[in-house]
Amino acid sequence: MTRPADTPDSARHGAPDGPPDHAPASGPARGPGARPTAPSGARTGAPSAVRPAPWVRTRLRTAPSSALLATALAFVAVLLAASLPRAVDRGADQALRSFLHDRGPVATSLLATSTARYGDQSTENLDSVRNALLARTGAGFAIAPSGVVHGTQASKQRDLANPGLPSPDGVPPRMDLLYLRDAAAHTELVEGRWPSGGAPDGPVPIALSRQAAQTLGVRVGTVLESFASNSEPMSAEIVGLYRATDEDDVFWAGLPCLTRACQANTPSVPPQRYWQTAALVGPDRLDRLALWGEGAEDFWRLPVDTGRLRADLLPDVAREIASYVGGPTASALRGSTRRSDLRITSRLPELFKQAEARQQAVAPLAAIGPAGVAGVAAVVFCLAAALTGDRRESELRLLLARGGSPRGIVGRLLGEGAVTVLPAAALATALALWLLPTPRGTASLLAAAAVTLLALLAFPVRAAVLLSARRRGPAPRRRLVAELLAVAATAAAVFEVRSRGVAPAGEGLDPLLVAAPLLLALCGGLALARLQPVLVGVLARAAGRRPGLIGFLGLARAARGTGGRARPSVLPLIALLLAVTTGGFGATVLDAVDTGRLRVARLAVGGDVQISAPYGGTLPPAMTEAAAALPGVRTSVGVWTDDKAFVFGTVQGSTQVTVVVADPVAYAELAGTIGRGRFDPALLAKDPGAGAPLPALFSSDLAKLAEAGTYRLSFGDGGELQIGSVGVVEGTPVRPGTGGAVVVLPAGPTTARLPKTGHPDRWLATGAVDGDRLREAVRATAPAGTAARFTVRTSADTAAELGSDPLQRSAGRLFWASVAGAAGFALLAVLLTLVRAAPERAALLARLRTMGLRPRDGIRLILTEALPQALAATLGGALVAAAAVALLGPAMDLSALVGSTVPTGLRLTAPPLLTQALGLAFLVTVAVLAEAAISGRRQITTELRAGDQR
Structure with a gap:
């Protein structure tokens, strides 16, 4: 059976204006998009004996390595794109919860207080207020599993007048009295009984912690006498001793020395030490608390479950908390509880503002790394499309010349790409969603979809450009206009950042600060693309005046581009420059953070x-x-x-x-x-x-x-x-x-x-x-x-304590992961360029080997041709990163990353820049050496047997 003319291999070795050697001799071939015709000699209306081969299957069988590379590239890029938003979300949530957890349960609670109603106090009334308070929670925030802590506390402490009690500096110990709901569930009675009963005018029955009793030297049955300057003396009888089952339980947080006696200092100068503690009364003696403390106060502490808070919902939660503290919710609670003096306080609104300000301050600095890897990945996709278009241009033009329409050819290319890109993208997205669980998925899906579209459309768009009619205007003029636009955008971004500084807290991510290093790298790549051929050409002419052929030939090929016609050499330069610039700039920021933290x-x-x-x-x-x-x-x-x-x-x-x-x-x-x-x-x-x-x-x-x-x-x-x-x-x-x-x-x-x-x-x-x-x-x-x-x-x-903030650690991990991703994509750009030029270079080496070229000289030739571009790009990236630090550094405030207030500004230091540049230069050199060693082993007979048809 004859092979159809639209097989992709038909254009690989054939001339654009003639049919390939294996094309059928009868009748012209038709390309994609052309109307099928009956073969010569066939009867009209009879079914055709020759069926066209499936385009996608034939294409994939013809070039399996290219299809595999496209699949792997799409999988990695989509996986990174889908993982980045989820990693950022998880880091933000973890940082918020850790920030609030470190502030303690008291600071993250809602505290409701009301003056105790003397003569009308009961545990049922306290419970009803608790239920009313809980009924208004749960929409945006929930109460922690530890539950509400509530009761009644005497307004003031009393000095204990018993002789023989410990007085470190001559100050008698002081004791407070409380009624605490559900205290028995968090304690263990070790001696005596829980307080209850007692004569109305006799000693108040109390329960004291065993540790406090040991410190004060008292026991069950001891009557503690007290005196107050503005009230009549009272006494309290110890009827029971208890032990807290867990002194670190959040139940005891914010309560006055209920688990043991505490040592405090008087406000005098010099301060004097004294002991203070608190004791529990029974529910039937709530009226005695006001007499002990010259007043009493009911309290309800509602601990907010900070483990369920999310950074993206923080503004909504902050509004609900603000309403609960001093808004419509607070007014409604006063009415439903019939307590007009009900006061609700909390530090949560203040803490929410601090957490949001910290997140917004870190966001621009943390986004530089991901923006860099996104830019390098986009350049790599464009480079891959450009190289593929250059390799298949003759095939595409042959199909167009044989009757295929541009729309039909591009449609076939889209189908070809969909088979390799879409399954890889779907698998990568599902893997990211599984590996990094988070409630938010929209940003991850949008990022994955954007990268998938880029991977899918890059080559078809390039093919459409190649197959389109002649574009208006000469290419040099179009390139100059594009470069001038890039320079103008970079200058505007740098000027704006320098003049107004980084966007202040509350305005979110600063796009100019994120885009400015990338724009500087882009301008550096464009400038280097124009300067490198000139400089390498000068070196080639200098090498030509010296004995030996290898240096001159390698530098000459590097100066004019590999092959006999223009190559997309500016894209690998931009990829390397983006990787080194963003890596060096971010490494300088993190080094300044470490230095500032140590200072x-x-x-x-x-x-x-x-x-x-x-x-x-x-x-x-x-x-x-x-x-x-x-x-x-x-x-x-x-x-x-x-x-x-x-x-x-x-x-x-x-x-x-x-x-x-x-x-x-x-x-x-x-x-x-x-x-x-x-x-x-x-x-x-x-x-x-x-x-x-x-x-x-x-x-x-x-x-x-x-x-x-x-x-x-x-x-x-x-x-x-x-x-x-x-x-x-x-x-x-x-x-x-x-x-x-x-x-x-x-x-x-x-x-x-x-x-x-x-x-x-x-x-x-x-x-x-x-x-x-x-x-x-x-x-x-x-x-x-x-x-x-x-x-x-x-x-x-x-x-180390300053740097233990999860927000800072998350930003650092995100940056270094981005640096690794950018370096990998930049290295891939270099490898794509080398692999594309490998067949032609191998043919050249084969011809030179027939003229006496030694194998090691062939490797030297490859290195001399490939390394100047890579090394110039890494050196240029270091210079551009230094320029970015010098231009953008004065506007950067690193206080959020340091963990303390530091002066605004970023100093230029050499080690971070050199580390990034030399590291990437080393990787590129290793890649070039590996490719040179592989190309150097090619057999001359293998290259010459195919003939020079490149």
């Missing part, structure tokens, strides 16, 4: 490590000596501080200050290392002499209040010194933040006049110090039983 951590700690003594205490000399001897310590200094000192003689009369007494040289080195409070140690090295004022450094805000002369410095725990200002510093490493007045004194003269300042209460150091070894040294040198009172902080732990 914030060092400022918060006062160095790389800090040991602080308890309030009013000092550090043992053995502890500071052991810490200073640890490996990695570069600079260390012990300081004595006083936060309650006053300077007399300022324009205000007196100003409260923080006094820092330290060795000037070591302290100045520490301040210079961490970048806060720098000064010349020579300012404090002067000997003041007997009776002269001590030299002192004033912080800038104190210096504004100070007048020339001598000042009197009074310490919080006694003692005075005469000081004189010799300089101004911007803060101190000892005190986090930038506010507050500070006075820095030299250790030697100050200790000579006030010996207590010679015993440091803090030790600060810089260097790579192991935090675990430091804590071990503190435990080993602390006095017996006091190791827990010494606080050890490290900048590494603080930076």
